[in-house]
Amino acid sequence: MLELLFLPALIIFGLSFIKSRKTHKPLAFISFFILIPTAELLRLPKPFHLLGDYLVVDDLNAYVLFVSSIVGIGVALALMTLDKHVEVSKNAYRRFYRFFAIFWVGLIFSILSNHMGIYWIGLELATLSTVYMIKTNHSNAAHKEAWNYMIVGAIAISLILFGIILIYASAKPILGEDAMNFNLLLAHAKEIKSPFLFEIGFAVVSVGMFVKMGFFPMNLWLANIERASFYPVAALFSGILESAVIIGFFRFSKIAMEVNYDHLFTFVFIYTVLTIFIVSFLIFRTKDFMRLFSLSGVEHMALIALFWVSGGTFAALLHFGAHAFLKPALFLSTGVLESNGKYRIAGALRGYKGKKGTLFWFLVSLFLLAVISLPPSPMFFSEIYGFGAMINVAKHGYHLLAMMAAILILLILLSIIFYKFIEVYQSMKYEGEVHSKKVYASELFSLVIFAFALIALIMPPVMNYLKGIL
Amino acid sequence: MVDFFIGLFLASLITALFTTRLYRLLMWYSFNSFTLGVLALLIGMKLQDNAMLITGIATILIKAVGIPYFLKSFSQKFHFVRQITPEIKVQYAIMLIPAILVFTFYLAEPITNMIANNSNYVAISISSLFLSLLLMMEHKNVAPKIIGFLSMENSLFLLGITATDGMPMLVELGIFFDLLMAIIVINLLFHREEMKNA
Numbered sequence: 001m002l003e004l005l006f007l008p009a010l011i012i013f014g015l016s017f018i019k020s021r022k023t024h025k026p027l028a029f030i031s032f033f034i035l036i037p038t039a040e041l042l043r044l045p046k047p048f049h050l051l052g053d054y055l056v057v058d059d060l061n062a063y064v065l066f067v068s069s070i071v072g073i074g075v076a077l078a079l080m081t082l083d084k085h086v087e088v089s090k091n092a093y094r095r096f097y098r099f100f101a102i103f104w105v106g107l108i109f110s111i112l113s114n115h116m117g118i119y120w121i122g123l124e125l126a127t128l129s130t131v132y133m134i135k136t137n138h139s140n141a142a143h144k145e146a147w148n149y150m151i152v153g154a155i156a157i158s159l160i161l162f163g164i165i166l167i168y169a170s171a172k173p174i175l176g177e178d179a180m181n182f183n184l185l186l187a188h189a190k191e192i193k194s195p196f197l198f199e200i201g202f203a204v205v206s207v208g209m210f211v212k213m214g215f216f217p218m219n220l221w222l223a224n225i226e227r228a229s230f231y232p233v234a235a236l237f238s239g240i241l242e243s244a245v246i247i248g249f250f251r252f253s254k255i256a257m258e259v260n261y262d263h264l265f266t267f268v269f270i271y272t273v274l275t276i277f278i279v280s281f282l283i284f285r286t287k288d289f290m291r292l293f294s295l296s297g298v299e300h301m302a303l304i305a306l307f308w309v310s311g312g313t314f315a316a317l318l319h320f321g322a323h324a325f326l327k328p329a330l331f332l333s334t335g336v337l338e339s340n341g342k343y344r345i346a347g348a349l350r351g352y353k354g355k356k357g358t359l360f361w362f363l364v365s366l367f368l369l370a371v372i373s374l375p376p377s378p379m380f381f382s383e384i385y386g387f388g389a390m391i392n393v394a395k396h397g398y399h400l401l402a403m404m405a406a407i408l409i410l411l412i413l414l415s416i417i418f419y420k421f422i423e424v425y426q427s428m429k430y431e432g433e434v435h436s437k438k439v440y441a442s443e444l445f446s447l448v449i450f451a452f453a454l455i456a457l458i459m460p461p462v463m464n465y466l467k468g469i470l
Numbered sequence: 471m472v473d474f475f476i477g478l479f480l481a482s483l484i485t486a487l488f489t490t491r492l493y494r495l496l497m498w499y500s501f502n503s504f505t506l507g508v509l510a511l512l513i514g515m516k517l518q519d520n521a522m523l524i525t526g527i528a529t530i531l532i533k534a535v536g537i538p539y540f541l542k543s544f545s546q547k548f549h550f551v552r553q554i555t556p557e558i559k560v561q562y563a564i565m566l567i568p569a570i571l572v573f574t575f576y577l578a579e580p581i582t583n584m585i586a587n588n589s590n591y592v593a594i595s596i597s598s599l600f601l602s603l604l605l606m607m608e609h610k611n612v613a614p615k616i617i618g619f620l621s622m623e624n625s626l627f628l629l630g631i632t633a634t635d636g637m638p639m640l641v642e643l644g645i646f647f648d649l650l651m652a653i654i655v656i657n658l659l660f661h662r663e664e665m666k667n668a
Contacts, residue, residue, distance in 0.1 A: 054640075095658075102651075117641030124648040131655045146659055147612055154619045154652075155603070161626050161645075162599065169585060169633040177638050194584040 002050055004037040005108055012076075013101035016094045024080050027097055028442065031076035034069045042066055042465075053181055056114035059469040063317065064247045065111050067324045070453050071239035072104060075232050077446035078332045084440060085335050086230055092136045096232075103129040103236065110244040116164045116180045119248055123160070126241055127153045127212075133236070134229040145228035152211070152221055159208030160248075166201030167252075170194045182251045189258030199263055202256045205248075206267070212245050214298040216275040219282060223294040231335030234290060238297045239328035246304060246320060253309055265393065268309040272302040273406060280413040283420050289334045289345065292424065296371060297327050299417060300379075303386065312389025317466045319382035321457050326371045326379075329450035333364045336439050337428075345424055347432020352439060360439040363447045365425065370454065372421045373414075378457040383414075472512050476594055479505040479628065483601050483621060484567055488560060492545060492552040492613055496538045499617050503533035506624050510631055513588075521639035522631065525646075529627070532646055537620065540653055545613060548660040556608040563608070570600050591632035598625035616656060623649065 048057040109122030135146040171179035214222035226234035300323040308316035370377035394403030486498040507530035514522030574597035582589035606618030
């Protein structure tokens with residue numbers, strides 16, 4: 001099974017050395033093979049030990065891996081026509097595939113790991129491989145942002161390692177070297193003799209992860225990088241890399257819930273609400289697609305973290321799935337929208353003729369309206385369930401009124417974002433001049449995959465699966 | 471003996487903060503990594519931990535010899551600016567560095583109280599972490615920032631061997647692998663060849 005998981009990435013890595021443009025097509029189709037092992041992992045009885053106690057599949061990571069695989073396929077399809085929209089050299093194109101494969105390997109390790117150390121190694125590998133993907137764009141801005149990502153990303157990842165060491169130090173007296181094992185740590189969380197040390201470690205890990213996801217105070221660094229790099233990089237960031245980061249947050253926070261739930265909730269609540277507060281105003285001021293979607297991604301990740309620590313596991317996972325499909329779809333659409341009029345929002349959705357063109361603007365409209373939680377978007381349901389979970393948490397304490405006030409503030413902030421997206425959509429559809437524009441079949445195919453995946457999320461069997469994840 | 475090398479580790483990092491020449495900075499990084507490797511060997515021998523002995527040797531070979539060698543060859547290949555004047559003036563740095571050390575010892579007190587062995591070393595490794603961040607912040611050039619990132623990794627390694635009596639072997643080797651990957655990526659980032667081809 002492990003071999004099957006890594007096989008598509010290894011084939012892509014190998015084929016990237018062939019100096020022929022004809023390899024692009026098979027590369028995209030090879031990525032489909034990842035669905036075989038990931039679908040099988042969803043079906044198998046859990047926990048399934050893939051590699052001893054190091055890589056263990058449970059319902060949570062099987063779901064995250066499956067979602068990430070679909071995103072990976074979508075991005076691989078869109079990559080086929082990258083050179084039609086942007087100027088990219090042959091060497092850089094091949095290297096992009098090479099680092100895409102390494103990125104994929106790192107993420108499989110990260111998502112499936114039941115070991116803090118392996119989780120970190122996988123995440124670091126994925127982070128480093130994205131540095132080169134950013135640099136594939138030969139602009140000075142991309143070169144600067146690649147260095148920026150290298151340095152800020154390295155600081156974030158170092159913070160995560162720092163926190164892991166502290167958590168390991170807190171649990172080693174009772175578990176020995178097994179203190180790196182997530183499941184064992186969760187089972188013995190209440191026995192940790194230095195909970196304070198664990199909590200410091202958790203706080204440091206969380207800050208590292210929050211920096212990587214663009215939370216307060218690093219709200220703009222990710223948006224700037226995604227703006228400077230080619231659009232598939234932004235899709236990979238939002239759809240896959242952030243998935244690996246958030247699954248780590250899920251794992252660590254589950255243990256922190258056992259150690260001291262009140263501390264965890266207060267810390268994450270303040271951090272995420274502050275992030276959404278700042279991001280909503282940044283979105284309001286945004287003037288281009290990439291930054292708009294990127295900042296909206298930060299808002300979604302903050303909501304996912306908030307719902308998760310509020311006990312709304314189902315809401316968090318549904319929101320996560322919707323975010324993972326919607327954001328890459330929008331970023332890939334941006335590549336098409338911008339190639340015919342840089343940064344021009346007005347009229348961006350006009351001029352797409354024929355069956356392909358009509359389907360394209362219809363899908364983009366669908367994604368834009370779904371991302372602001374209009375029903376029947378999965379995000380609508382996840383927010384309803386998530387806010388419900390927050391009220392349930394407050395019911396058990398003495399802070400019901402405070403929580404309701406916080407939810408009200410959040411809704412006001414979300415309505416600012418809603419207003420901006422509607423304004424952007426109207427400008428794209430009804431303003432500006434009409435120019436004839438082109439969309440390629442592979443891009444359309446990838447958007448159709450994302451649309452079907454979104455619809456699947458609100459199907460009863462998928463919802464039941466998500467409700468079963470604890 | 472361990473105290474002596476911990477002192478050397480910290481001293482080499484502080485000296486690196488005042489360095490204004492790139493090759494000298496590489497030399498201090500190499501020395502810093504060497505003391506770290508020796509520390510891992512000494513603590514490994516004390517604890518009779520073979521995994522730590524192996525990582526100690528790997529640290530000396532990879533970090534004290536390999537990485538400085540590659541970085542020096544990159545600097546020649548890509549014509550790095552070798553005059554690297556820190557943005558923070560020396561008179562301010564002289565006040566700032568002891569302040570960071572004192573602050574870190576105060577900050578790390580609750581943590582050090584919970585760690586049975588080598589508690590002072592934990593405070594030193596956390597202060598090294600802050601000093602490495604300072605090294606990254608005080609330079610505008612990319613090369614010293616890379617050294618700052620690598621020194622930060624050294625500080626975390628020191629924290630690993632002192633606070634936890636060594637991380638699992640698998641993790642240590644994984645970190646080394648990632649470091650090598652980082653060097654490859656850094657090489658590619660400096661590479662401008664494709665720019666000409668585009």
